[in-house]
Amino acid sequence: MDSASVYTRCQDRLLDLAAELTAEQLATPVPALPDWTVLQTYAHLAGVCADVVGGLVPPSDDTTTARQVAERAGDDLDAVCAEWRSQAPALLEVFARETRARYRLPALDVWHHENDIRGALGLGAQTLDADQLAHFTVGGLARGWAPDVPGVRVVAVDTGQEWLLGERADLELRAEAFELARAVTGRRSVRQIAAMDWKGDPSAVAHRLPTLPAPEVDLAV
Template sequence: MDAVEEWRAAYGRVTDLVGSLGAEEAARRVPACPDWTVRDLLSHMIGLDADVVAGDEPDDHNSTWTQRQVDARAGRTVGELLEEWRSLVGPLTGWMQEFTTRPLGDLVIHEQDLRGALGRPGARDNAGLLSLRDRMLGRFEARLGAARPIALYGGSWQWCSSGPASDAEVVVRASEFDLARALMSRRSAAQIRRWTERGDVAPYLPAFETLGPLPADELDD
């Protein structure tokens, strides 16, 4: 996977997605980020890239840092935000080529968050998303600790924490996309329970909190 090209592709999809939004759509709440509107989330995405290029990126991506990105862009239109983002493409892709392609993960996650808010599904099967799924799978496995084996079945893709999947204590089966989003803390405990076809998934739910608490409400994107 060429991660920089995947970033460019995701950037193009998001700018197409939000480029013609009216004020009402831009003011919609984002179910996956309920404290933010679509415009707020876009402000964070752009602000993160600006801060990365400027060398202002804490290890924990804490809420004070992310909210500052939103507050600094309060009152700007979507068009003005996209103009700032366009100015960052060259510097950010150059930074990724020199250092790390980590910013791709944030863009991949929030593209789907935006799609969920706007009711415009898409981009559910691309190299960037699958790469991030595998990265989050590493976090998920580390959070399992000494728990007995759990298996995830997603269409043609499957994974087990230990040994053959057929022997797993708990089996969770859903679409590959839903499992990927669950590993990004973007599916509720109720959804994960509903997809569990064997065993008690309750003790394993904290392992799905790779990026924070699971949402209270069910999410589709």
């Protein structure tokens, strides 16, 4: 994944969106992140950027993400965005310097949170770079797939990408790269995953696809 390019594109779009948001929109709860509003999600993104620049090794745990939001609780959106914008060049230097996969996580984080925010505001999905996100997330899932559960051939129907989860293709899952990336990163409920285009019965594996807790409610974006 080209983390710097993915991150920069997402940040640019989110900063452009921020300039248009009303107070009501900023206070909107984010269904994918039930404890946060839109403004708090921006605060988290600024916090991740500052923390990684400051030496934090990704990923952030729940305590860290809560701190990131709490530290910016008194800041308005302009202040949050100004901090985020000022720290981003140094984060891009971290991306260039660090080769471990965990340093790709801030790019994954901002891509998903952009779509989380868009979903909360009733906006459509932003699918650019979904192929890169699917490659990173589904590829990671394949490397850790348990050998004692059915194997799954996963096909991204819009990009032609394919992965094999396990040693054999007992089942097949076909979906767009965007849906695969969202499902594997805890943005699709188990019901939504089971309702995707499967060959074979997915009941033994649908709950194993999310690498983060799956939401209880179905998400539209």
